Amino acid sequence: MEEIKKDNSVKASTAAVSEDTTLKSSFLRHLKYTLAKDEYTATDRDRYKALSLAVRDRLVEKWIKTQQAYYNKDVKRVYYLSLEFLIGRSLGNVLVNLDIYEEARKELLAVGLELEQLRELEWDPGLGNGGLGRLAACFLDSLATLGIPSYGYGIRYEYGIFFQKIRNGHQVETPDNWLRYGNPWEIERPEYLFIVKFYGKVNKYTDKHGRFICSWIDTQDVVALGYDTAIPGYHNNTVNTMRLWGAKSTRDFDLGYFQHGDYERAVSDKVLTETISKVLYPNDNVFEGKELRLKQEYFFVSATLQDIMRRFKKNRQQPIEYRDFPNKTVIQLNDTHPSIAIAELMRIFIDIEGLDWDVAWEITTETFGYTNHTILPEALERWSVPLFERVLPRHLEIIYEINYRFLKGVEERFPGDGGKLSRMSIIEEGDEKKVRMANLSIVGSRSVNGVSALHSEIIKNELFKDFYDYWPKKFNNKTNGITQRRWLRLCNPALSELITQHIGDAWVVDLNELKKLIPFADNIDFQKKWRAIKQDNKRLLAHCLKEKKGVALNVDSIFDCHFKRMHEYKRQLLNAIHAVVLYNRIKAAAKSGNKSALKNIVPRTVIFGGKAAPGYFMAKLIIKLINSIAEVVNSDPEVSDLLKLFFMENYSVSLSEMILPAAELSEQISTAGTEASGTGNMKFALNGALTIGTLDGANIELKENIGADNIFIFGLTADKVNELKQRGYNPREYYERNAELKQAVDMIDNGFFSKNDANLFKPIIESLLNHGDQYLLMADFESYAKCQERVAELYKDQALWTKMSILNVANMGFFSSDRTIKEYADDIWLVKPVDV
Known part of the structure; x- marks a missing residue:
């Protein structure tokens, strides 16, 4: 980026920083005294860091007071355990939540700097893959805004999800070294170091009091070091904490190697130890039963539970009454990744604190809640028993005991039902025994929830039906939500300002306030302003793509956006x-020379974005196909501005913040019954894009809330999908009877888009026509194409389109993560807000 020009006020101010407490003076003080830079040596990145530290200073006093209030009031606390937190850039979000964004912009202008340019220098933290991590980040924002005592716990990945580059149409993965320039938002906490054990063996004996003891010995130990990030609520005094763990070697780690002169072995083992927090696994929809992944999961769970126990004991008198633990502690498992916490808490209670099994189990099952995020069988965690036994031998023993006692209860309730026992067992029998972590999560939790109405019904009636029959009151639904602070207030300032001018700003903390926009939906003047903002946002995106990629977009075309992880069930291929x-x-x-037909075609720009897991061959091939189609279409002079395709590389939170305000059509087209919820649909709709989608995940509730007339629904329902598959699905029937579909598929098959390698896309065609078309693209295509014709026809009527866009935004109140968190707090966690 071109260096930001400084005026004389920068020189004067850095020479002698005043004693006042303005953001400007704090910024200049950090630039000089923290970073040791002046106007001659400071880089733009230094200025970003100084500003971030100055803004962080505004959080610290509230942060300390918040934690002290929780301690003084001895409140019940929520611990949200997630292997991912896709938090995005912090500077803009913190300024919004402190309600000083405009103040910061003006004070920086006074020293010749532009806030927006400095914000661009912040690197997206590589702490998540997609929806799971982004949801966790939204929840942290809502928890703080609602004043709920809470902590987010995860891993401080040194290298996040890979940086995606597109070369010759192919995805190429490069390391995402997001910490290269440091992270001014985190504070290292060396006072909170915890030892995490792996491997070893279990020593069993009876002590002098006749008590049976299990001792986990001869372990390989790793140190967990905490890094804290402040999470401010919006315009309140609450500042909660996200604590991420980094892996460090112990001080005495393999000193024996040094004594024998094997320096390389000692260093090598140190590096292997710290690999635990080195990299994020780039696949959150297919389970990979790798040892490093298991170690990552246990590493952050063990450190977290030790930290939770430390905090619980802090204001307790000896002897500690552990039965009070669930009254002060609730642990929410964000999917099964942290589910080893159930066995670990039992180990702590039994092996360390000396509780009896029944007491420990009662406390444990009252402490945990489990959120399921997937119904895809390949995504459910099932660990190999031999691997599990080698890495965590004591935990496997505990899980076996949990399973034995649980199955006894099932047998008493359903005598002689061997099939039910087999399905519900935590241990899956077979050629290789496996530990079913979803089953452990259900057995060890007081609550199990899905993340959309449809998803929760599938959980109860299909995925975990046996467990629902056994514990019907344990299951519930908590439809996901998004935070309006980032996904409207921050990312779409012009639209936010227009809304606030007409209905006030209460919507920032109560999204239901947006209903006050409904009377404006038919207002011609308001519609013009609404359209103008959308058009400006489209121009901004087009300008960015032109500068960065040399791609010219027709800003008068429909901006049709499909941004998601690349996966066959999300149907980017359709x-x-x-x-x-x-x-x-x-x-x-x-x-044909039919000018009227050409004139009648509504111009469309189809924009894709999303990462494919490095080992996911088909998803990566679909990326290549999209880029190959784009190459042909975009270079064809006959097509001109009527159709353009573009794949935006390295989709991220910050890129999403640019896409959403410009989007006009949101593609949410997964096969019905495959998407648990989806939150991208909510973000696009909140920014005024109309949705084309199946009745899948939260699309169903989206339709119910915004009205059937304001959304484009197509395709088979989940029930119809199941019926078709049971009846016998033949994709070739659909392919043969639809001439347009057949022509398009044949062009791909015959190498029209891959002239240098006619067979390049054969695997895609094989999967569609000869290998069952698992996600029913052929069956849904005709309905999808007709629905897209409705989209194009309606786009011609800009007044109606704008009215629908306004009504979409106006009816998004239900989809705030504030509502979701209130439901968790009231129904599952039983916690109350705390005034700070």
């Missing part, structure tokens, strides 16, 4: 095939 059909229609009209 969208790509439809783009080929649109291309063929334009070519046919041009060839």
Whole structure:
């Protein structure tokens, strides 16, 4: 980025920083005294760091007071355990939540700096893959805004999810060294060091009091070091904590190697130890039963539970009454990744604190809640028993005991039902025994919830039906939500200002206030302003792409956006095939010389974005196909501005903040019954994009809230999908009877988009026509194409389109993560807000 020019006021101010407490003076003080820079040596990155530290200073006093209030009042605390927190850039978000964004912008201008330019220098923290991590970040924001005593716990990955580059149309993964320039938002906590054990063996004996003891010995030990990030609530005094653990070697780690002169071995083992927090696994929808992953999960769980126990004991008199633990502690498992916490808490209670099994189990099961995020069988964690036994031998013994006692209860309730016992067992029998972590999560928790109405019904009636039959009151639904602070107030300032001008700003903390926009939906003047903002946002995105990639977008076309992790069930391929059909229609009209037909075509820009897991061959091939189609379409002069395709590389939170305000059509087209919830649908709708989608995940509730007339629904329902598969699905029937579909598929098959390698996309065609078309693209295509025709026709009526856009935003109140967190707090956690 071009260096920001400084005026004389920078020189004067850095020479002698005043004693006042303005953000400007704090910024200049950090620039000089923390970073040791002046106007001659400071870089833009130094200025970003100094500003971040100055803003962080505004949090510290509230942060300390918040933690002290929790301690003084001895409150019940929520511990949210997640392997991912996709928090995005912090500077803008913190300024918004402190309600000083405009103040900061003006004070920086006074020293010749632009806030927006400095914000661009912040690197997105690589702490998550997609929806799971982004949801966790939204929840932290809502927890703080609602004043709920809470902590987010996870791993401080040194290298986050890979940086995606597109080279010759292919995804290429490069390391995401997001910590290269440091992280001014985190504070290292060396006073909170915990030893985490692996491997070893279990020594069993009876002590002098006749008590049976299990001691985990001969272990390999790793040190967990905490790094804290402040999480401020919006315009209140609450500042909660996200604590992430980094792995360090112990001081005496393998000193024996030094004594024998094997320096390389000692250093090598130190490096292996610290690998635990080195990198984020880039696949959150397919389970990989790798040893490092298991170690990561146990590492952060063990450190977290030790920290929780330390905090619980802090204001307790000896002897400690552990039965009070669930009254002061609730631990929410964000999917099964932290579910080893159930066995670990039992180990702490039994082996360390000396509780009897029944007492320990009663306390444990009252402490945990489990959120399920997937119904895809391949995503459910099932660990190999031999691997589990080698890495965590004591925990496997505890899990066996939990399972034995649990199955006794099932047998008493359902005598002689061997099938039910087999399905509900935590241990899966077979050629290789496996530990089913979802089953452990259900057995060891007081609450099990899905994340959308449909998803929760599938959990109860299909995925975990046996458990629902056994514990019907344990299951509930908590539809996901998003924080409006980041996903409207911060990312779309012009639209936020327009809304606030007309209905006030109460919507920032109560999204239901947006209903006050409904009377403006037919107001011509308001519609014009609404459209103008959308058009400005489209121009901003087009300008960015032109500068960075040299791609010219037609800002008068529909901006049709499909941004998600690349996965076959999300059906980016369906969208790509439809783009080929649109291309063929334009070519046919041009060839026939039918000018009226060409004139009647609504211009469309289809923009994709998303990462494929490095080992996911088909998803990566679909990325290549999209880019290959784009290369042909975008270079065809007959198509001109009527159709453009573009794949935006390295989709991230910050990139999403640019896409959402410009989007007009949101693609939420997963096969019904496969998406647990989805939150991208909510973000796009909150920014005024209309949704085209199946009745899957939270799309169902989206339709219910915004109205069937304000959303484009197509395709088979989840019930119809199951019926079709049970009846016998033949994708070739659909392919043969739809000429446009057949033409598009044949073009891909015959190498039209891969002239240098005619067979390049054969695996895609094979999966669709010869290998069952698992996600029913052929079956849903005709409905999708007709729905897209409705989209194009309606886009011609800009007044109606704008009205629908306004009504989408106006009816998004239900989808605030504030509402979701209130439901968790009231129904599961039983916690109350605390005034600070």
